[in-house]
Structures are given as structure tokens and as C-alpha cells.
Amino acid sequence: MGRIGWACGAGVSAALLHIGGQQRGAVATALVGAALVGLLVCAPRLLPGGFLRAGRGLPTVVGLRGLASGAFVAAEVVIPLMLSRERGFSPTAAGLVLTTGALAWSLGSWWQGRIRAPRSRATLPRAGLACITAGTAVVAATVVPAVPVWVGVLGWAAAGLGMGLLYPSLSVLTLELSAPGEQGRNSSSLQLSDSLAAATMLALTGALLAAGAAPGPGSYAGTLVVAAGLALVGALLAGRVVPQDTYGRTTAR
Numbered sequence: 001m002g003r004i005g006w007a008c009g010a011g012v013s014a015a016l017l018h019i020g021g022q023q024r025g026a027v028a029t030a031l032v033g034a035a036l037v038g039l040l041v042c043a044p045r046l047l048p049g050g051f052l053r054a055g056r057g058l059p060t061v062v063g064l065r066g067l068a069s070g071a072f073v074a075a076e077v078v079i080p081l082m083l084s085r086e087r088g089f090s091p092t093a094a095g096l097v098l099t100t101g102a103l104a105w106s107l108g109s110w111w112q113g114r115i116r117a118p119r120s121r122a123t124l125p126r127a128g129l130a131c132i133t134a135g136t137a138v139v140a141a142t143v144v145p146a147v148p149v150w151v152g153v154l155g156w157a158a159a160g161l162g163m164g165l166l167y168p169s170l171s172v173l174t175l176e177l178s179a180p181g182e183q184g185r186n187s188s189s190l191q192l193s194d195s196l197a198a199a200t201m202l203a204l205t206g207a208l209l210a211a212g213a214a215p216g217p218g219s220y221a222g223t224l225v226v227a228a229g230l231a232l233v234g235a236l237l238a239g240r241v242v243p244q245d246t247y248g249r250t251t252a253r
Contacts, residue, residue, distance in 0.1 A: 006045040013038030014196060017203040032207060036200075043196055047189045057243035058177045062189050064125055064241065065170050066197035067234035068132060072163055074201040074227040075136045076101070079156065081209070082142075082220040087149055100153055101160030108164015121176075124169035126238035131162025132231035140224035143217040162231075173241055201227075 013035045020031025044051055050059035080094035089097075108131075112124055138155025141147050170190065178186040205223050 003046060006042045009038060009042035010046060010192075010196060013042060014199040014203075017200060018206070020203070020207065022206065028207060032203070035203075039196065039200065043192075046192055048186065051193075054237050054240055056240050058174065058186060060237055060240040061125075061170055061173045061177065062186075062193045064129065064166070064234045064238060065190050066193035067230050067237075068129060068163065068166050068170075069194040070197035070201040071132055071136065071227040071230040071234070072159060073198040074205050074230070075139060075156075075159065075224055077202060077205055078209075078220050078223045079139060079152075083149070086143060086145075086217060086220070089149075097149075097153055097156060101156045101163075104157040104160030105164040108161040108166075109168055110164070112165045112168055120242060121173060122239045122241050124165050125173075125241055126235055128162040128164075128166030128169070129231050129235035129238055131165065132159045133162075133228050133235055135159030135162060136224055136228040136231060140221050140228065143221045143224075177243065201230075 016031055016038065017035035020028050020035055022028075023031060048059045048062055049055070051063055054060045054063055076098060079098060080089075080091065083089040083094040083097060084091065108128070118124060135155040135158030138158070139152045142149060142152035142155075171187070174186050174190050175183050208223055209219050
């Protein structure tokens with residue numbers, strides 16, 4: 001099967017995952033399970049070798065894009081629902097909270113393009129994922145009524161800032177670590193990792209929220225904690241964006 005076939009398989013699996021997330025009981029379990037197996041079989045054949053084991057260099061760069069996207073999207077879809085049902089926010093007010101993350105994302109992108117180049121390639125991805133981890137964890141704390149909503153707003157702004165620091169730096173790293181003839185293909189892999197991770201986390205988040213009669217604080221907190229955990233895994237792996245030289249030593253840049 002060629003790359004087009006594997007791409008079709010990944011797309012069908014992602015669609016099946018969304019369908020399964022809207023079902024209940026054994027049907028949901030079977031569909032989600034089959035979709036996840038399909039993604040695990042098809043997606044690695046479209047991504048750089050060593051992707052699943054976080055191989056040094058490009059495989060980790062592509063993997064971090066997926067982890068960041070999955071974490072951010074999983075949190076982003078939960079926040080408006082949580083604010084509306086648990087804090088009595090109107091849809092407009094809840095949307096404005098998300099806007100702070102978008103503005104902070106823009107600020108992070110602007111900032112990373114103007115700061116002095118760090119000594120290590122891993123600095124900006126690690127800083128971005130750390131911001132996403134901490135920011136999402138702070139948002140999770142707002143399921144507790146005693147925690148002011150403005151604390152969660154600051155947390156979401158921190159997560160947005162992290163995305164701004166992370167996204168451009170990973171795009172630059174992808175081009176930097178690619179041979180001239182492979183830049184287009186590897187850039188496509190970066191986008192594919194982003195899209196598949198976001199689609200997977202959207203479907204799994206929907207399935208988690210639909211599992212009970214009605215979503216409650218536990219469901220929101222659980223989803224946000226999982227999102228923070230994905231970002232934390234990425235932060236811990238960020239040092240692996242630095243490739244090894246021919247002697248197996250990591251390079252500083």
C-alpha cells in the first residue's frame with residue numbers, strides 16, 4: 001500500500017473515531033478501539049521513521065507538534081462548556097476567555113521571532129510546552145468554585161503564549177533538519193501530526209464527556225489533566241529535538 005492508501009486509512013480511522021465518540025456502550029468501545037488501532041497502523045507510515053519511539057531530531061520535532069496540538073485542543077473545547085455550566089458564563093463571555101489564549105498565542109509568536117537565538121534548539125519547544133502544561137493545570141483548578149475565574153484566564157493565556165513560542169520554532173526546526181529535497185514532505189508530516197493529534201483528542205474528549213448522563217466537574221478536570229499530561233510528556237521529550245552527530249554525541253544547536 002502506498003502513501004495515498006495509508007493516508008486514506010488514517011483519515012477513515014480519524015472519522016471512525018469521531019463517530020465512535022458519539023456512541024455509547026459496547027458500540028462506542030468497539031468503534032473507538034478499531035479507530036485507534038487504525039491510526040496506530042497507518043499514521044506512523046506517513047511520519048518520519050522513529051516517530052513512535054521519539055527518535056532524536058526530526059521524529060521528536062514532529063511528535064512534539066502532535067502532543068502540543070492535542071493538549072491545546074483538548075483543553076480548548078472543554079473550557080467554554082465548563083465556564084457555562086459550572087460558572088454561569090454566557091457563550092459570549094466564555095468565548096472571550098478563549099480569546100485571551102489566541103491573543104497570547106500571537107504575542108508568543110511575535111516574541112519568539114525577536115528574541116536572541118537560544119543556545120540550544122530545545123529551549124523554545126521546552127519553554128512552550130512547559131507553559132502549556134502549567135497553564136492547562138491552572139485552568140483545571142478553576143473547576144473548584146473557590147478558585148477565581150481570572151486565575152483560569154491567566155492560565156489559558158500562559159498556554160496560548162506557549163503555543164506561540166512552540167509552533168514557529170518547530171516549523172523552523174523541521175526545515176533545518178530536513179535535506180533540501182525532503183523539506184516539503186517533512187513539513188507535510190508536521191501538519192499531519194498536528195491534525196491527527198487534534199482530531200484524536202477532540203474525539204476522545206467528546207467520548208469522555210458523553211460517557212456520563214451529564215458532564216460534571218470531574219469530567220472537566222479529568223480532560224484538562226490529561227491535556228496537561230500530554231504537554232508535560234512533550235516538555236520532557238523536548239531535549240530530543242537535538243540530533244546526534246556521527247559519533248553519537250548530541251549537538252548544541
